[in-house]
Amino acid sequence: MKVPLFDVTRQYHELRDEILHVVDEVLGSGRYIMGPNVEDFERQMSSYIGVKHAIGVANGSDALYIAVRSLGISEGDFVVTTAFSFFATASCITRNGAIPIFVDIDPKTFNIDLDRVEEVLRHHPQREKIKAVIPVHLFGRTVDLERLEKMRSDFGVKIIEDCAQSVGSYWIYSNGKIKKSGSVGDLSTLSFFPTKNLGACGDGGMILTSDDQLADFCRIFRVHGARKKYFHEIEGVNSRLDELQAAILRVKLKYLERYHEKRIKIAKTYDELLKSLDLECVETPQAHDDLRCIFHQYVIRVKKNHRDSLKQYLSAKGVETAVYYPLGLHQQRCFSQFKFQPLENTERACEEVLALPIFPELSETEIEYVVKCIDEYFKEARRC
Ligand SMILES: Cc1ncc(COP(=O)(O)O)c(C=O)c1O
Structure with a gap:
C-alpha cells in the first residue's frame, strides 16, 4: 500500500x-x-476569523513581511519569535532590516514558550527596542491567546499571529469565551499554500486586522503603495491574491469546518491506535481541553535516535512522512551573522519529530496501515 x-x-x-x-x-x-x-x-474570511479587515495577498510569506512593515519595524528594532517554524516566520523580520530574538519552545506543544517570551520582554538588555512578538500556532495548535492579550497590555508590545497552519483553530478563555487564532493579534497572517487546511490551487495569503489604519496601509502596500492607480503614496510591492485562487478558496471555505472535523477524527484514531501499542519511544501529541487544534500536521516524537530509521522503514513500506523542521531557524546558515544561543528544546524537537500522513480524505485503512508499519518497525528490531 502507498x-x-x-x-x-x-x-x-x-x-x-x-x-x-x-x-x-x-x-x-x-x-x-x-x-x-x-x-x-476577504469579507467571508474576516467574518470567519472574527476581525474587521481581511486583505488578500500573494502568499503567507508576503503577508508576514507586510504585517511587520505596517508596524514601522525596521533597522535597529528587535522582534521576538520561535525558532521552530518555517523560514518565513523569521525572514519577515530580517527582510525589514530588524533582528529576530529566537525564544525556545515548550517541548509539550512545540509552540513558543510564553514564560521565556516574558523573560525576554522583562530582562533583554535592549528590551526597549523590542517592537513585536510573532507567535506561530504550529501544526494547527493554538497558542494561549488569553496570555498573548495580557502580554500585549503588560508590555505594550505588538503581536503578529502567524496563522499559516492554524486557520480555524481556537482558544477557550478562562471565562468560557472562544476566540479564533488570528483574531487577537494587532495583525495576523494566513497562508493558502495548497497543502494548508484551506489550500488554494497555487499560492495565496492574507493579512487580518481590526485596526483601520494598519488595514489601510496593507491594502495600499500590496498594490505598489498606490491608493489611486499611478499615484504612489508609499513604496509598496505587487502582492495580490489572485482572482482565480480566491474563487477556488470560496468553494473550499464552505467545507472547511467539515475538513477540520475530519482531521480531528484522524488525529484521534492515530492517538488511540498508537497508544494501544504502548511504545516507549513514541510520544503522541499532547491532549488538550482548552483549545481546538485543527491538526494541520499530526506530529509524533520518536525518541532514542529512532526517528530517521523509522522514517526510512516507513518509506520502504510506502508510507510518506516528513520532518518539520530538521533545523531551528537560529541554526540556519543565512542567519549565521546574528550569532544566536543554542535552544535546547527546539534542537531536540528537530531530532525527534516525525509528521505522519494527515489530510481530510485519508482513509481509516490507510491510518491503520501507517500504525501497523510503526508497530512492525519496533517489533522487528526488538527496540523500545
Ligand atoms: C508557519 C508558516 N509561516 C509562514 C508560511 C509562509 O506561507 P507561504 O508558503 O504561503 O508563503 C508558512 C508556509 O509554509 C508556514 O508554515
Missing part, C-alpha cells in the same frame, strides 16, 4: 465540478485581478 503524506488531488476530484464551474466563470468574466471573488472572500 500512503501519501498529503494528496491534494483527492479533494480536487471531490470538488471538481464546483471548482471548474467557478474557474470558468472567472475566465469568462475577464476580471482576473482584484475582482469580486477577492472582495467576497
Whole structure:
C-alpha cells in the first residue's frame, strides 16, 4: 500500500465540478485581478476569523513581511519569535532590516514558550527596542491567546499571529469565551499554500486586522503603495491574491469546518491506535481541553535516535512522512551573522519529530496501515 503524506488531488476530484464551474466563470468574466471573488472572500474570511479587515495577498510569506512593515519595524528594532517554524516566520523580520530574538519552545506543544517570551520582554538588555512578538500556532495548535492579550497590555508590545497552519483553530478563555487564532493579534497572517487546511490551487495569503489604519496601509502596500492607480503614496510591492485562487478558496471555505472535523477524527484514531501499542519511544501529541487544534500536521516524537530509521522503514513500506523542521531557524546558515544561543528544546524537537500522513480524505485503512508499519518497525528490531 502507498500512503501519501498529503494528496491534494483527492479533494480536487471531490470538488471538481464546483471548482471548474467557478474557474470558468472567472475566465469568462475577464476580471482576473482584484475582482469580486477577492472582495467576497476577504469579507467571508474576516467574518470567519472574527476581525474587521481581511486583505488578500500573494502568499503567507508576503503577508508576514507586510504585517511587520505596517508596524514601522525596521533597522535597529528587535522582534521576538520561535525558532521552530518555517523560514518565513523569521525572514519577515530580517527582510525589514530588524533582528529576530529566537525564544525556545515548550517541548509539550512545540509552540513558543510564553514564560521565556516574558523573560525576554522583562530582562533583554535592549528590551526597549523590542517592537513585536510573532507567535506561530504550529501544526494547527493554538497558542494561549488569553496570555498573548495580557502580554500585549503588560508590555505594550505588538503581536503578529502567524496563522499559516492554524486557520480555524481556537482558544477557550478562562471565562468560557472562544476566540479564533488570528483574531487577537494587532495583525495576523494566513497562508493558502495548497497543502494548508484551506489550500488554494497555487499560492495565496492574507493579512487580518481590526485596526483601520494598519488595514489601510496593507491594502495600499500590496498594490505598489498606490491608493489611486499611478499615484504612489508609499513604496509598496505587487502582492495580490489572485482572482482565480480566491474563487477556488470560496468553494473550499464552505467545507472547511467539515475538513477540520475530519482531521480531528484522524488525529484521534492515530492517538488511540498508537497508544494501544504502548511504545516507549513514541510520544503522541499532547491532549488538550482548552483549545481546538485543527491538526494541520499530526506530529509524533520518536525518541532514542529512532526517528530517521523509522522514517526510512516507513518509506520502504510506502508510507510518506516528513520532518518539520530538521533545523531551528537560529541554526540556519543565512542567519549565521546574528550569532544566536543554542535552544535546547527546539534542537531536540528537530531530532525527534516525525509528521505522519494527515489530510481530510485519508482513509481509516490507510491510518491503520501507517500504525501497523510503526508497530512492525519496533517489533522487528526488538527496540523500545
Ligand atoms: C508557519 C508558516 N509561516 C509562514 C508560511 C509562509 O506561507 P507561504 O508558503 O504561503 O508563503 C508558512 C508556509 O509554509 C508556514 O508554515
